[in-house]
Amino acid sequence: MEEAPRGMEIVTRYFSDFTPEQDRQFRILEGIYQEWNAQINVISRKDIGSLYEKHVLHSLSIAAVFEFRPGTQVIDIGTGGGFPGIPLAIFFPETRFQLVDSIAKKLKVVDAVADALSLKNVCTEHIRAEEIKGRKFDVAISRAVAPLKDLWHWARPLLKPQNLESGDLVGLPIASGLICLKGGDLALEISDSATRPKLYEIYDLFPEESFREKYILQVPYERSAKK
Numbered sequence: 001m002e003e004a005p006r007g008m009e010i011v012t013r014y015f016s017d018f019t020p021e022q023d024r025q026f027r028i029l030e031g032i033y034q035e036w037n038a039q040i041n042v043i044s045r046k047d048i049g050s051l052y053e054k055h056v057l058h059s060l061s062i063a064a065v066f067e068f069r070p071g072t073q074v075i076d077i078g079t080g081g082g083f084p085g086i087p088l089a090i091f092f093p094e095t096r097f098q099l100v101d102s103i104a105k106k107l108k109v110v111d112a113v114a115d116a117l118s119l120k121n122v123c124t125e126h127i128r129a130e131e132i133k134g135r136k137f138d139v140a141i142s143r144a145v146a147p148l149k150d151l152w153h154w155a156r157p158l159l160k161p162q163n164l165e166s167g168d169l170v171g172l173p174i175a176s177g178l179i180c181l182k183g184g185d186l187a188l189e190i191s192d193s194a195t196r197p198k199l200y201e202i203y204d205l206f207p208e209e210s211f212r213e214k215y216i217l218q219v220p221y222e223r224s225a226k227k
Contacts, residue, residue, distance in 0.1 A: 007030065007052050008026060008027050008030075008052055009052075010052050010053045010057055010208070011026060011052050011056055011057050011060065014057065014060075014064070014205075014206055015060065015063075015091075022090055022091070022093075025090045025117045025118075025119075026056065026087075026090060028116070028117070029051065029052075029056065029086075029087075029113070029117075030051050030052065032112070032113050032116050032117075033048065033051055033081070033109075033113065034048060034051075036109045036112055036113070037081075037109075040105050040106070040108065040109050042080060042081030042082075042106050042109050043055065043081055050210075053208065053210055054210055055081075055083050055087075056083075056087045057206060057208075058083070058084070058143070058181065058202070058211070058214070059083045059084030059085075059086075059087035059088060059143065059181070060084075060087050060088070060091060061181070061200075061202045061205055061206065061211075061214075061216055062084055062088060062141065062175075062179055062181070062216060063087075063088060063091045063092070064205045064206075065172065065173070065200050065205070065216055066172055066173055066174070066175035066179065066218075067172040067173070067174055067175065068088070068092040068095040068139070068174075068175045069095070069174060069175075070094035070095065071094065071095070071096070072092075072095045072096065072138045072139060072175065073096050073098070073136075073137045073138050073139075074088070074095060074096065074097045074098065074137060074138065074139045074140070074141060074175075075097075075098045075099075075100060075129070075132075075137040075139075075140050075141070075155075075158060076097060076098065076099040076100065076140075076141050076142065077100060077129045077140055077141070077142040077145060077151065077154060077155060078100070078101055078102070078129070078142060078143075078145035078146070079099040079100060079101050079106070079107075079110060079124075080101060080103075080106055080143070080145075081106060081109055081110065082099060082109070082110040082113055082114075083143050084141055084143050084181060085097045085099040085110075085122065085141065086099075086110065086113055086114065086117075086119070086122070088141070089114075089119050089121050089122045090117065090119070092121075093119075093120075093121055094121070095121060096121050096123075097121055097122045097123075098123055098124075098125060098137070099122060099123070099124045099125075100124070100125045100126075100127050100128075100129055100132070101124075101126065102126070102127070102128045103126075104126045107124045107125075107126055110122075110124050111124055128154075129154040129155070129158065130153075130154045132158060135158065136158060136159065136160045137158050137159060137160065138159075138160055138162065138175075138176065139159075139175045139176055139177065139178075139179060140155035140158060140159060140177070140178045140179070141178075141179050141180065142155075142178070142179075142180040142181070143180065143181040144181060144182065144183070145180075147189050147192065147193070148180070148182070148186075148189050148190060148192075148193040148195065148197070148217065148219075149189070149192050149193040149194070151178060151180055152178060152193055152195055152219055155178040155219075156178075156221065159177060159178070159221045160221070161221050162176040162177070162220075162221060176218075176220055176221065177218055177219050177220040177221040178217075178218065178219040178221075179216065179217070179218045180216070180217050181202075181214070181215070181216060181217075182214075182215050182217055183213055183214045183215065184213055185213075186199075186215065186217070190217075193219075195219045196219075197217040197218055197219045198217070198218040198220070199215055199216070199217055200215060200216040200217075200218075201214075201215055202214040202215060202216060
């Protein structure tokens, strides 16, 4: 059996066109998170050794399915330690990412990571998504934060209606609506949400054992708004 790649190698197994700056940023992530995680636990102790597989590559599964246009405004709801927002901000340097969380100490880590990476397209805010007023975003992203019903309730008032079905030269659909990372049997959760999300199986993108029964769900704003 082929030995599973460790560290950054598991990311470059699936993504090979990083710029030198992106490569540098991804490669120093582990050391930054290990240092901060020793002070403020934002990643479980059992997962910190699998940062690139279980957190970075997991976050980048969204980039394997969707294209984020330059200038797009994205909100990461309940970003925690900065996932999926930080890896996506590295991958899409011309897209603006607003990372929000209700726990201030987690955002302290995110701010430190963004500063160490010299990420100019990331800002954070200590606030609950449902408390945000008077602002609109093109896309909402989230990772293992809450049931889909709650996520959609929080995200929908923050989204701009869009009708983007095709991508650019890379051939991927343009990111829009709510895009979230979830796992397990989602049938009841989807039914309770009264939405009809598009479902993408991450194992089909990255055939690693840790991604079995892990999914990307997209709820396009315009489709649900017409219901």
